[in-house]
Amino acid sequence: MIEIGPAEIETYRREGFLPIGEILDADERAELLATERRLRPRDRYGSSSGLVVIDQLEHVSAAVRRFCCDGQQLDAAEALLGPDLALTHNQFIVKLPDAASGSSDIPLHQDDGYGTLDPPDDITVWVALTDTTTENGCLHIAPRSHLGGIVEHKVSTSNPALREAETVDTVPLELAAGDAVAFTGMTLHGSGENRTSVERVALFVRYCVPHARMMTEGGKPVLADGHSWMVRGEASMEAWRSANEKFTAETPEPGR
Numbered sequence: 001m002i003e004i005g006p007a008e009i010e011t012y013r014r015e016g017f018l019p020i021g022e023i024l025d026a027d028e029r030a031e032l033l034a035t036e037r038r039l040r041p042r043d044r045y046g047s048s049s050g051l052v053v054i055d056q057l058e059h060v061s062a063a064v065r066r067f068c069c070d071g072q073q074l075d076a077a078e079a080l081l082g083p084d085l086a087l088t089h090n091q092f093i094v095k096l097p098d099a100a101s102g103s104s105d106i107p108l109h110q111d112d113g114y115g116t117l118d119p120p121d122d123i124t125v126w127v128a129l130t131d132t133t134t135e136n137g138c139l140h141i142a143p144r145s146h147l148g149g150i151v152e153h154k155v156s157t158s159n160p161a162l163r164e165a166e167t168v169d170t171v172p173l174e175l176a177a178g179d180a181v182a183f184t185g186m187t188l189h190g191s192g193e194n195r196t197s198v199e200r201v202a203l204f205v206r207y208c209v210p211h212a213r214m215m216t217e218g219g220k221p222v223l224a225d226g227h228s229w230m231v232r233g234e235a236s237m238e239a240w241r242s243a244n245e246k247f248t249a250e251t252p253e254p255g256r
């Protein structure tokens with residue numbers, strides 16, 4: 001059971017992240033690990049990288065959809081972001097062993113730095129499905145980096161499919177299998193290479209306020225009338241209407 005009180009909320013707001021402890025037991029982990037193996041043909045990066053990245057999992061996995069919509073992490077997301085929560089994104093990330101070329105490293109970035117939401121009111125919960133260590137590419141987080149707002153991201157030199165922000169000081173976050181960390185969409189984070197002979201597997205799920213819109217790199221909403229699914233609470237129709245009005249005003253009509 002996740003306990004998030006005023007002290008934890010204060011830490012999250014100050015540091016931009018909060019380890020929230022164990023959210024998956026061994027059986028749940030085994031089910032999600034088996035799901036990842038089943039879905040691996042959907043890998044977005046193929047053999048060009050030491051990473052396996054699979055997303056939009058709710059379309060192909062009831063186990064992941066159940067986790068995203070009903071997992072223990074929702075109590076933390078509610079305490080840290082608010083009672084009305086929409087699911088916006090989820091992803092398996094596997095670091096294959098022996099990625100000595102550096103091709104499994106994920107450079108520092110903010111989730112709001114690419115995969116931008118408007119407004120950027122969101123939270124990512126990242127859960128280790130296997131033990132994660134500095135040797136196999138655990139998460140690195142830059143404390144308080146969310147306080148500076150969204151920073152510039154460039155195409156990564158190590159992997160053109162990724163974006164990277166300028167390097168800043170980070171802390172490694174080694175997590176046991178089943179343990180999770182929550183961080184804001186503006187918190188800089190990344191992870192190193194897997195220098196072991198065993199795969200490192202993680203799953204992240206990102207929640208946002210219901211009226212947030214996913215934006216294209218050109219600054220247009222991917223879908224003008226919302227893109228995410230409610231998982232807790234209800235959407236405010238007032239906030240929804242003003243988001244629609246904003247995007248109707250900003251998006252040219254077809255043919256113009």
Ligand SMILES: O=C(O)CCC(=O)C(=O)O
Binds near residue numbers: 106111139189190191
């Ligand atoms: O799993 C990792 O190592 C980091 C994943 C991540 O930060 C992301 O894809 O946004």
